[in-house]
Amino acid sequence: MTLGALMRHQAPGWSTAVQATLHCLTGCAIGEVLGMVIGTALGWGNLATTVLAIILAFFFGYSLTLRGVLKAGMGFRAALRVALAADTLSIAVMELIDNGVIALWPDAMDAELVDLLFWASLAISLAVAFVVTVPVNKWMIGRGKGHAVVHQHHAH
Template structure:
């Protein structure tokens, strides 16, 4: 089981993370700092939720900045937040589902989490990408979904590589940890940030070659 000090740290950091997400949502929807693309109004609060207060400076410096003033690195960061938000949402729901139904794959709960997390993250990721790329390119439903799949697949796989590596390490050092514990979600936040780190260069490359839209 995670030690008491980690549980305490996790409780406070997760609490600050929830407050950070609420702050970003308030800033967007109440204080009027609306995003040019509505999907980013979902992405930024989700990003603050798994980054926690460490993500707030990025929102202030990048999320609020007009598109015509952003650098290539900031566009890549925005693309990674877009991918990360869909993946994080899928991973969050996937872990709860696996825990709730007791699902295992080849007798392994961790592999079951990987499967559920990947499938749900892929579905959310493609949906997030569709609502970006379809209106920007004027695509219909079928063409928009196919374009979203082509754009998001590599980005999503890169994210899951970083995330699954930490999830495996977490399962090894704390095999009895489960989603009812604050420490579990604190460790998942670390996994999500590592996933962000592994998808960031991929998003840079996709945007630089014109495959993915600038956000």
């Protein structure tokens, strides 16, 4: 048995879950930051800005996964199904926690782009979301779901 095959047959560890969550965090952070910056710069209200940030977080999260599985040779429809299956729960949990922390943080929703509070609350909320989402991804990967599906396609 090759080392790669052996690794695929072992129970997933925390490092795999951390790696999957970092991947999710990257897409979410790009979307969150972009959405918050656009909404805040345009003077949009909190609800519109938050909705834009969430939409962009899902868009960039799915896009990063799509890029990888398309590069592995999968067709677009199949790759889209893999991305949706792999990332939806992870992104949803990350967005729920991230936006929940910001909503509960005093004055964070009213901070401007030039305020340290804007950037500090966003960074800390993403860090909290990461910590909460790692066990979710470990649970999914351990059941052959989430990024376990993506890694199967990268291996072929």
